[in-house]
Amino acid sequence: MNFAGILCCLLSAVGTATSPSDVAADAPPSTATRPSQRTIEILIAGPEDDRNRMGATIRPLLGSNSDLRWASQASVPGDGDLPGSSEQGAAQIWIDVSSPMQVRVYLPSVEPKGATTVRTLARAAAEGEDDDLVAREAVAQIVKAAVLALRGQPEQAEEEAPTLAESHEKRPYSSSQGAHVHDGFYLRLTAGYGYLRASESYGGETDPYSEVGPTLNAAVGYAMVGNLILYAEFGMTRMTNASGTRNGTVINSLGPPSYRQDLTLLGFGPGISYYLPLNLYVSGTLTLAKLWFVDDYTNFPPPDTDWGIGGSLAVGKEWWISRNWGIGIAARVDYASMKHHLLIRTDDKTYAVFDPSMHVTTFSLSLSATYN
Numbered sequence: 001m002n003f004a005g006i007l008c009c010l011l012s013a014v015g016t017a018t019s020p021s022d023v024a025a026d027a028p029p030s031t032a033t034r035p036s037q038r039t040i041e042i043l044i045a046g047p048e049d050d051r052n053r054m055g056a057t058i059r060p061l062l063g064s065n066s067d068l069r070w071a072s073q074a075s076v077p078g079d080g081d082l083p084g085s086s087e088q089g090a091a092q093i094w095i096d097v098s099s100p101m102q103v104r105v106y107l108p109s110v111e112p113k114g115a116t117t118v119r120t121l122a123r124a125a126a127e128g129e130d131d132d133l134v135a136r137e138a139v140a141q142i143v144k145a146a147v148l149a150l151r152g153q154p155e156q157a158e159e160e161a162p163t164l165a166e167s168h169e170k171r172p173y174s175s176s177q178g179a180h181v182h183d184g185f186y187l188r189l190t191a192g193y194g195y196l197r198a199s200e201s202y203g204g205e206t207d208p209y210s211e212v213g214p215t216l217n218a219a220v221g222y223a224m225v226g227n228l229i230l231y232a233e234f235g236m237t238r239m240t241n242a243s244g245t246r247n248g249t250v251i252n253s254l255g256p257p258s259y260r261q262d263l264t265l266l267g268f269g270p271g272i273s274y275y276l277p278l279n280l281y282v283s284g285t286l287t288l289a290k291l292w293f294v295d296d297y298t299n300f301p302p303p304d305t306d307w308g309i310g311g312s313l314a315v316g317k318e319w320w321i322s323r324n325w326g327i328g329i330a331a332r333v334d335y336a337s338m339k340h341h342l343l344i345r346t347d348d349k350t351y352a353v354f355d356p357s358m359h360v361t362t363f364s365l366s367l368s369a370t371y372n
Contacts, residue, residue: 265292
């Protein structure tokens with residue numbers, strides 16, 4: 001090869017090495033240049049078996065993307081900030097499967113920032129595994145749509161949103177608002193002041209007692225479906241120095257015709273409560289009740305009554321102060337009827353045995369604290 005040929009070859013090689021822009025134009029873009037995605041944390045809370053089943057349903061829909069972080073624990077975090085999202089931090093999605101009746105999904109809202117949407121889906125009212133699978137698949141579709149929205153793919157998220165007409169409640173709220181739904185374990189404590197009147201009739205005479213005093217009630221139960229709650233309740237009303245009249249007839253042969261006496265009414269039994277809009281509620285309780293007598297003036301109080309049957313009706317209003325606690329006011333009326341065995345000494349100094357029915361009515365106003 002002559003000198004001219006060698007020179008042409010060298011010039012051609014140099015021209016090829018100095019034209020990288022042409023090569024770069026034909027090369028596919030590098031994935032390293034894609035903007036980094038925000039981390040999305042998905043927490044599944046509840047019994048282990050339920051967590052595993054829910055995770056097995058959701059994970060195949062979301063794949064193994066690096067922006068997903070999975071966690072599981074026995075229950076959702078306690079009072080405090082609800083799951084939210086920000087441009088800087090991770091977005092959180094909570095799935096609560098602790099209730100056998102429903103699944104609750106906490107979703108961070110894209111707008112407004114920091115808000116949370118809660119969706120509640122009925123689980124198998126528990127006919128079988130197939131019914132529960134339907135609920136899990138609906139939750140999986142909801143979570144998938146939320147993940148796509150958080151990734152900045154709102155149009156695709158809208159297409160992926162479940163179209164089945166599942167029963168759910170959707171209420172955006174922040175932790176400062178404290179809005180909640182009534183489900184799961186239920187505890188209501190009330191304390192207030194009430195008016196008690198107890199009366200009985202025997203031998204043509206009427207013996208009434210009346211006074212005002214403190215009243216306490218405690219109800220423990222569970223939200224069965226929606227806002228319907230079944231509970232067991234214990235209540236006590238205490239009257240000190242209740243006024244009583246004998247109409248000239250004295251129990252146990254001692255004491256003046258008019259005197260004052262301490263009374264304690266106890267009752268317990270099952271009840272039902274239903275919450276209306278604005279967190280108003282109506283409650284009814286069927287009780288076993290008994291009245292105790294204490295008389296320091298004569299040291300011979302009347303005998304206590306037998307256990308009897310009673311009932312109560314209450315209406316109230318509560319305000320949420322956290323995710324689980326609410327405080328409120330309530331008005332309540334109680335009634336009970338029970339047998340009272342009496343040995344009465346009459347004016348002619350003879351004794352007569354009576355078994356009148358004691359009728360007890362109370363009206364009270366109370367403050368309440370409820371956990372649900």
